[in-house]
Amino acid sequence: QVQLVQSGAEVKKPGSSVKVSCKASGGTFSTYVINWVRQAPGQGLEWMGTIIPMFGTTNYAQNLQDRVSITADESTSTAYMELSSLRSEDTALYYCSLLQDYYMDVWGEGTTVTVSS
Amino acid sequence: DIQMTQSPSSLSASVGDRVTITCRASQSITTYLNWYQQKPGKAPKVLIYFASSLQSGVPSRFSGSGSGTDFTLTISSLQPEDFATYYCQQSYSTKFTFGPGTKVDVK
Numbered sequence: 001q002v003q004l005v006q007s008g009a010e011v012k013k014p015g016s017s018v019k020v021s022c023k024a025s026g027g028t029f030s031t032y033v034i035n036w037v038r039q040a041p042g043q044g045l046e047w048m049g050t051i052i053p054m055f056g057t058t059n060y061a062q063n064l065q066d067r068v069s070i071t072a073d074e075s076t077s078t079a080y081m082e083l084s085s086l087r088s089e090d091t092a093l094y095y096c097s098l099l100q101d102y103y104m105d106v107w108g109e110g111t112t113v114t115v116s117s
Numbered sequence: 118d119i120q121m122t123q124s125p126s127s128l129s130a131s132v133g134d135r136v137t138i139t140c141r142a143s144q145s146i147t148t149y150l151n152w153y154q155q156k157p158g159k160a161p162k163v164l165i166y167f168a169s170s171l172q173s174g175v176p177s178r179f180s181g182s183g184s185g186t187d188f189t190l191t192i193s194s195l196q197p198e199d200f201a202t203y204y205c206q207q208s209y210s211t212k213f214t215f216g217p218g219t220k221v222d223v224k
Contacts, residue, residue: 107160
């Protein structure tokens with residue numbers, strides 16, 4: 001069974017960047033389609049973007065595409081989500097998830113990112 | 118981007134009630150519609166995919182229907198463990214979008 005383990009909580013200053021990792025185990029990393037989804041406190045789910053490590057292709061939400069970058073390192077089976085120019089509205093729980101037949105089947109435990117001066 | 122709406126935004130129900138949540142897409146998404154359940158402090162869990170396919174391990178009291186722009190999630194007999202927030206999500210477009218969620222709480 002595939003498992004996703006995310007990096008620990010981060011506290012960042014406004015205007016800085018954050019990079020969250022998501023390490024996969026139990027499967028063939030290159031075949032995955034990895035999504036990043038975030039959830040602000042008390043709010044709903046927001047899809048941020050997707051990467052297909054096998055092809056190196058990415059797809060980002062329009063409202064974030066200028067600030068988000070999703071990468072993958074096949075040698076360590078790890079995906080990364082970097083968000084730049086952080087503002088208070090980026091305070092959220094950030095999840096990675098695996099796509100299976102067009103639905104998100106496996107989820108990481110989430111990484112809390114707090115943006116505060 | 119395809120916009121997703123859900124109604125109601127919240128509802129109060131009792132154990133044993135039949136619960137129906139609706140989801141609407143801003144354009145046809147055929148049956149590329151998934152339903153997730155999320156409990157406080159937990160990651161979402163897929164219940165229904167492709168509008169009506171029940172994910173393995175999910176109780177049969179959950180069902181989904183619809184196609185095109187209008188979809189429904191039904192819980193036939195609400196159980197104590199079903200109090201949670203439910204989200205629809207479209208995967209027709211490669212830019213996925215979620216609905217705003219429906220919170221089901223105790224009446």
